[in-house]
Amino acid sequence: MSRSAEFYGGSDRNAYLHRAWMRRGVPDHAFDGRPNIAIANTASDLTPCNAHLDEVAQSVKNGIYEAGGIPYNLPMVSLGETTVRTTAMLWRNMAAMAAEELLRANPVDGVVLLGGCDKTIPALLMAAASVGIPAIVVPGGPMLNGSFRGRPLGCGTGVWKLSEEVRAGGLSDAEFRSTESSMIRSRGHCNTMGTASTMAFMAEALGMSLPGVAGTPAPDSRLLELSHASGRRVVELVGQETTPADIMTPGAFHNAIVALAAIGGSTNAVVHLLAIAGRLGVDLSLDDFDRIGDGVPLLVNLQPAGEYLMEDLFRAGGFLAVLNEVRHLLDSSTVTVSGRRLVDELPTEAVWDRDVIRTATEPLQPDAGIVVLRGNLAPSGAIIKPAAASAELLRHRGPAVVFDSVEDMRARIDDPDLVVDENSVLVLRGCGPRGYPGMPEVANMPLPRRLLEKGVRDMVRICDGRMSGTAYGTVVLHVAPEAAAGGPLALVQDGDLIEIDVEARGLTLLVPEDELRRRTPPTQLKAAYASPKRGWEQLYIDHVQQADTGADLDFLTGATGPAVMRDSH
Ligand code: FES
Secondary structure (H helix, E strand, O other), rough: OOOOHHHHHHOOOHHHHHHHOOOOOOOOHOOOOOOOOEEEEEOOOOOHOOHHHHHHHHHHHHHHOOOOOEEEEEOOOOOOOOOOOOOOHHHEEEEHHHHHHHHHOOOOEEEEEOOOOHHHHHHHHHHHHOOOOEEEEEOEEEEOEEOOOOOOOOOHHHHHHHHHHOOOOOOOOHHHHOOHHHHOOOOEEOOOHHHHHHHHHHHHHOOOOOOOOOOOOOOOHHHHHHHHHHHHHHHHHHHHHHHHHHHHHHHHHHHHHHHHHHHHHHOOHHHHHHHHHHHHHHOOHHHHHHHHHHHOOOOOOEEOOOOHHHHHHHHHHHHHHHHHHOOHHOOOOEEEOOOOOOOHHHOOOOOOOOOOOOOOOOOOOOOOOOOEEEEOOOOEEEEEEEHHHHHHHOOOEEEEEEEEEEHHHHOOOOOOOOOOOOEEEEEEOOOOOOOOOOOOOOOOOOHHHHHHHOOOOOOOEOOOOOOOOOOOOEEEEEOOOHHHHOOOHHHHHOOOOEEEOOOEEEEEEOOOOOHHHHHOHHHHHHHHHHHHOHHHHHHHHEEEHOOOOOOOOOOOOOOOOOOOOOOOO
16 A cells, blocks of 8 residues: 555545545545645745755656646755855755655655755755655756856855955955855756755766756756656656666765765765665665775866856756766666666767767866875764865875864954965964854865965865855865864864875874873863753754764664554554
8 A cells, every 4th residue: 555545545534534634726636645745845935956856846746647646845954055044954855854754644655856056966865865765956057157257156156255355455345245146147056066056966866866957057948847757757666666776786886985075075975975865774884985086076166166058068968977987886786766787877978079078087176085094183984075176285294283173263364463475384273164063165265365475375274064056275174073072173282284195195283192182172162062052053063973974863874664654653
């Protein structure tokens, strides 16, 4: 018996209750056992990147009806990356938990996951993995390209660049502000290879989207066509009893990691993929990103690593054309929600602009994988994205300049008395999952103004937080354990020498062990994370795990499955 039939079937009082209250627009045949499909919809006016998803939902609905299913709009917790405080990452697990429980509690047999802005697709995939009902992702698509003074202006990446130009004295405040509308030109998520674009591509590489949908611009009519097709397809998935665990196999994660490197994707994909794998019981580790991504070339010339924007990638052939260039590196056994193997979905002759999508033999960079660094400063690992870093800083030794919080960094970074030069290593701590709490995107901290004025544009930065997928620089991030969880990052002092060696995978604090044993974390650092909280924040601090395993809550890893729960009356 299907899940929905367990609610609606029969003639007892509870079946009456379930049916009767639904009879406001829902026809009688909705209760005859045909697939009831939730449209998990993260549309919200306060998540501007997803505000258009109600229109997408309508196309999905039409497809579901056409295939003989019954669609239901199910509003989800929605997270606007640029709107919510303290950081959307604090709420990702809450959104995932709410989605999981709503899907399990309701009379639905399958689900279409509508996301876009950074945390929305990861949260929905985590939920679908834990519920285990047939699911398909429809990403909301990127915005149209922005431009400023004739040059591409990418979401996020442009903000970081222009704000540094303002600080360096090259751009006025008024000019800076005038770029807002030319950067954000339309509906859709960020148009750079930031986290939203990356996670849409990750969903497709995992096999959870119909091939070709990820990267379709939000205003493009083809997005609605593919939304309609996704609605049709989910009804078939229910009939075939295809679950997310059937699709998101270890091979699918292998393909996602290859794709992550080839597109030069966001470092945030690391925590999200680890968290999704944790829900499925797939044995994925931080080191798998380094191992599988090693030697994968960077093929996509998109900001922040390159020049172009998402509309250009779509015009040049799109994500599947990129994957075709690394076909030989993919696990050929994985099957997507289309019912076909991923490798059979790849076009063989479909690159229309070789400046945007490069060949594996003439890539943008020969090796684009995320690198995992370890050492006495990050015993459980830290990551760096060499493709977004400065080559000359990938092996570097310099004295630490330490900040105990984002506020501390902002208060002192431009202080003329700050002892810092271009060889310094900027250390920002108290920004991990527990310490902030929520692991904000602050690791790409701004450079001191007087160094900017000297022309310095990159320095080694180390942080237990994350950075925006639209950001760039020689940034070592996701340091685990974080300072607030007893990690050695808490023991670094101004002037300590730190050595980073990306080729050797090393991150070393050059301070003798006995000296480190004598040190204790500064009291202000402890105070930041020990102050009493309530509600979700307290639950989160008590249960969040470290970045190296995906920063999920300890009691949310794994799956409970789709079993229908006890009745309510
Ligand atoms: Fe929503 Fe970038 S802020 S995708």
